[in-house]
Amino acid sequence: MTLSLLLSLIVGGIGFIIWKTLFSRKRLPLPPGPPSLPLIGHAHLIPSTGHDLFFYELGKTYGDVIHLKALNKTFIILNSVQAAVDLIDRRGTNYGGRPNLPIYDM
Numbered sequence: 317m318t319l320s321l322l323l324s325l326i327v328g329g330i331g332f333i334i335w336k337t338l339f340s341r342k343r344l345p346l347p348p349g350p351p352s353l354p355l356i357g358h359a360h361l362i363p364s365t366g367h368d369l370f371f372y373e374l375g376k377t378y379g380d381v382i383h384l385k386a387l388n389k390t391f392i393i394l395n396s397v398q399a400a401v402d403l404i405d406r407r408g409t410n411y412g413g414r415p416n417l418p419i420y421d422m
Contacts, residue, residue, distance in 0.1 A: 346383040347378075347381040348378045352385055359387055361384075362384070375393075375396070380396040
């Protein structure tokens with residue numbers, strides 16, 4: 317009984333990974349970042365203290381805009397003032413403002 321349960325979990329897990337890989341939504345490419353692990357992403361790389369130095373070192377390797385993923389959450393790290401200003405100036409309307417709430421239309 318235990319062997320059949322273990323075998324079915326393994327086959328189910330492999331099937332899920334294949335399904336997720338083949339049928340996931342196509343997304344825009346993300347900025348460069350370090351290699352990640354399948355389930356936890358980059359969570360094993362991020363230190364509990366000294367984030368600024370960690371991101372600075374990553375910036376020297378991967379550039380001013382870095383992509384990290386930890387526990388199914390995507391993070392975009394901006395390592396320079398110029399990258400932040402460019403993002404705000406060029407795409408500020410996409411990221412700024414308040415959501416349109418129907419209650420205010422009354």
